[in-house]
Amino acid sequence: MDSTPSVPAKVLIVDDLEEARWALSNLIRLAGFAPVAVASGEEALARVRHEAPDVVLLDVRLPDMDGFEVLTRVKAHDKTVPVIMVTAHGKTQDAVRAIRAGAYDYVAKPFTHEDILLTVRRALAEQALNRPGPADGSLLDCMGKSAAVQHILTEMEQVARTNFSVLLMGETGTGKELVAQAVHAGSPRAAKPFVAVDCGAIPESLIESELFGHEKGAFTGAHRAKTGAFELAGGGTIFLDEIGNLPLAMQGKLLRVLEERRIHRIGSVNERDVDFRVVAATNLDLQAMVVQQMFRGDLYHRLAEFTISLPPLRERTEDLPFLVNRFIAQANQELGKQVGGLSNSAWGLVQRYDWPGNARELRNQLRRAVLLCDDAEEMIAPELLGMLDGRDSPSECLGPDQPEQRCPLDGGSRACSLFPPAALLASGDSLPLKESVGRVTAQVECAILLQTLELTEGNKAQAARLLHIDYKTIHSKLKAYEISSTRFKGVHTKLLDAEH
Numbered sequence: 081m082d083s084t085p086s087v088p089a090k091v092l093i094v095d096d097l098e099e100a101r102w103a104l105s106n107l108i109r110l111a112g113f114a115p116v117a118v119a120s121g122e123e124a125l126a127r128v129r130h131e132a133p134d135v136v137l138l139d140v141r142l143p144d145m146d147g148f149e150v151l152t153r154v155k156a157h158d159k160t161v162p163v164i165m166v167t168a169h170g171k172t173q174d175a176v177r178a179i180r181a182g183a184y185d186y187v188a189k190p191f192t193h194e195d196i197l198l199t200v201r202r203a204l205a206e207q208a209l210n211r212p213g214p215a216d217g218s219l220l221d222c223m224g225k226s227a228a229v230q231h232i233l234t235e236m237e238q239v240a241r242t243n244f245s246v247l248l249m250g251e252t253g254t255g256k257e258l259v260a261q262a263v264h265a266g267s268p269r270a271a272k273p274f275v276a277v278d279c280g281a282i283p284e285s286l287i288e289s290e291l292f293g294h295e296k297g298a299f300t301g302a303h304r305a306k307t308g309a310f311e312l313a314g315g316g317t318i319f320l321d322e323i324g325n326l327p328l329a330m331q332g333k334l335l336r337v338l339e340e341r342r343i344h345r346i347g348s349v350n351e352r353d354v355d356f357r358v359v360a361a362t363n364l365d366l367q368a369m370v371v372q373q374m375f376r377g378d379l380y381h382r383l384a385e386f387t388i389s390l391p392p393l394r395e396r397t398e399d400l401p402f403l404v405n406r407f408i409a410q411a412n413q414e415l416g417k418q419v420g421g422l423s424n425s426a427w428g429l430v431q432r433y434d435w436p437g438n439a440r441e442l443r444n445q446l447r448r449a450v451l452l453c454d455d456a457e458e459m460i461a462p463e464l465l466g467m468l469d470g471r472d473s474p475s476e477c478l479g480p481d482q483p484e485q486r487c488p489l490d491g492g493s494r495a496c497s498l499f500p501p502a503a504l505l506a507s508g509d510s511l512p513l514k515e516s517v518g519r520v521t522a523q524v525e526c527a528i529l530l531q532t533l534e535l536t537e538g539n540k541a542q543a544a545r546l547l548h549i550d551y552k553t554i555h556s557k558l559k560a561y562e563i564s565s566t567r568f569k570g571v572h573t574k575l576l577d578a579e580h
Contacts (some may be wrong), residue, residue: 087162089204092133093117094124095166096143104137104196111197121145128154128161135203136163137196140178143412145304148181155182156290157312159276160261162203166191171242171286180552183282191392205414223255223439224399228391232259239386240266245338247383248361251566253438256361257321259388263359264317272316277309280322280541281551287330289346292337296348310343310354317357324364324375325541325551334415335379358383363566364538372537394434400442404430407443408460411450419450423459430465436564526561529554538568 093104093111101117108115116133118124121142127133136154140147151163163185180185184203187195223229238247248256257276264274282290293308303308309318317510320326326334337343338358342351360383369375393399402423412419422430426449437442449464528547538540544554558565 088112088114089134090114090116090131091200092124093128093133093138094119094121094137094142094147095139096120096141097139100139103457105191107196108200111200113200119143120192121147121150124150125153125157128157132158133161135200136161136185137166137200138163138183139166148177151178151181151183153306156277156309156339157272157273157275159278160257160274162206165197180480180550192452202414205410212259219462222258224396224402226396226398228396229399232390233387235386235388237266238263239263239388241268242386243357244385245357245383246359246385247366248359248390249366249387250361250363251436251438252363253440254390254392255439255575256363256390257319259390260319260321260359260361264319264357267317267357269316269357273313274317274319275309275313276319278321280325283550284327287327288333291330291334292343292345294346295348298345302347305345308343308345310337310356311352313354313356317353317359320358320360322362323360324362324366324369324542325539328374328376331376331379335376335382338382365566374539381404392435393438397431400430403439403442404446407446407540408450410443411447414447415450417450417453419453420459423461424463426460426465429462436562437559522561525557526563529557529563533563533565533568538565540565 091108093101093103093108093115095101095117098119101119105117108508116127116131118127121144124136124138128136138150138154142150147165151165154161156235159182163182165178165183165186167178167186171478184206185199187199197505208521223232236259246260246263250256260276261274264270276288279287283525289308291308291310293306293311294302296302298303300343320334337354341354341356343354344351366375366380366384370377370380391401395442405429408421409417411417430442437444445465446460449460452464453460529543532543532546536546540554540558541551544551547554
C-alpha cells in the first residue's frame with residue numbers, strides 16, 4: 081500500500097450557508113484534511129479548474145446555479161474527482177438523481193460528523209486507487225508486474241511522448257481509464273487537463289452539447305452558455321470512453337473535429353480552434369462494427385493510430401496475489417481494520433473464479449469482505465466472498481436435485497436458468513408466493529434483456545433506449561444477471577453466414 085502523502089488531501093466545500101461552511105471546514109481540518117470553502121457554483125468551478133481538489137462536498141441548493149449542473153460540469157472537467165452531494169432531509173429523488181448524474185455518494189441533512197468523514201475517507205481511498213501517480217512505473221504499481229502489464233507499460237511509454245490518437249481495447253474493468261491517464265501523465269501535455277467523457281452514459285440528445293458546448297438560449301433549457309469537453313481539455317487530453325456507443329450521427333461530427341481541430345458550439349455562428357490529444361476506449365469489437373456499418377470506418381482509423389489491448393484478469397492470473405494484497409490493504413486503510421488476508425480456501429476460490437468483471441470486480445468483492453469481517457485481525461473466509469455465493473461453479477447454485485437449465489436465447493446464462501417456472505411447480509417444496517413471483521419475474525426480465533441484446537448485437541446503449549431505461553440501469557442489470565453483451569457481437573452476420 082502506498083504510504084500516506086505528506087500533503088493533506090484537499091476537500092472543496094460548496095455551500096451557500098456561512099454556518100455550514102464554517103462547521104464543515106473545522107470538521108475536515110480536524111480530520112487531517114485541507115478544507116477549501118466557497119459559497120457558489122461559479123466559485124466551485126473556478127477552484128476545480130485551478131486547484132484540482134481531491135474530493136468535493138457539494139450542496140444541492142446554491143444561489144447561482146443548480147448543484148446538479150455544478151456536478152455535471154465538474155465531472156466534464158475531471159471525471160475522476162469524487163463529488164459527494166449534500167441533499168435536503170428526506171429528498172430521496174435528489175439522492176437518486178445525484179447518483180445517476182455521476183456523484184460518488186450523497187449524505188442527507190441532518191447528518192452526523194461520522195457520516196461525512198466516513199464518506200470522504202472512502203472517496204479519497206478509492207480515488208487513490210483509481211488515479212495513477214507519476215508515469216514511470218504507475219501501471220506496475222497499480223495493475224501488477226506480470227509480463228502482460230509490462231508489455232502495456234512499454235507500449236504506453238512509446239506512444240505517450242507523441243501526439244498519436246490512442247485506442248484502448250479491453251473488457252470492462254481491465255483498467256482502460258487507468259492506462260489513458262498514464263498516457264496523459266507521460267506526455268508533454270501532462271500539466272494540462274485530462275477530461276474524461278463516458279459516451280455510453282450521456283443521453284443521445286445531450287451528447288453534442290457535452291462534447292462541443294452550447295450558447296445561452298441555443299435550445300429550451302439552455303439558460304447559460306456551456307463549455308464542452310473538447311474546450312475543457314484545451315492543451316491536454318480528452319478521453320472518450322465507451323466510444324462504440326456513440327450514435328452514428330455524432331460519429332461524423334466527431335470525425336470532423338478530429339480532422340480540423342475546430343469545434344462549433346450549438347447556437348454559435350463562430351467556430352473555435354481547439355488543441356487536444358484524444359484517447360478512446362471500448363469493450364466492443366469496433367472492426368466488426370465497421371463491417372456491420374454500426375461504426376464509421378474512417379473514424380475508426382482516425383482513432384486507432386495506435387492501439388493498446390488490455391488482457392482480462394483471467395489471462396494474467398500471476399497478478400492476482402499482488403492485486404489481492406493491494407485491495408485488502410486499501411480496504412483496511414479505508415475501513416480502519418487489520419484483516420490479515422485470505423484464508424487458504426478463500427484463496428483457492430479466488431484462483432478458480434474467472435473474474436468476468438476483472439480487477440474492478442475483485443476490488444469490490446474484497447472491499448465488501450473486509451467490511452464483513454467481525455474480528456479486525458481475522459482472515460477472509462470463502463463465505464464472505466460474494467461471487468457465486470461462495471460456490472465453485474454455476475451448477476452448484478441450482479441444488480443437487482434441480483438440473484441446470486440454460487436459457488435458449490444466449491446459450492447458457494446462469495441467472496436465467498436459476499428459476500424455471502416448471503421446476504418451481506414440480507418441485508413439491510413449499511415456497512412463498514412472493515418469492516415464487518420474484519423468481520419468475522427475474523427469469524422473464526433476463527429473457528427480455530437477452531432478446532434486446534440479440535436484436536442490437538450487444539449494443540447496450542441502443543438496448544437501453546429500446547427498453548426505455550437509462551444506460552446505468554441496463555449495465556447494473558446485466559451485471560446482476562451475469563450477462564456479457566460481447567457474446568452478441570456479429571450475431572446477425574454469423575446467422576447469415578450459417579444460412580449460406
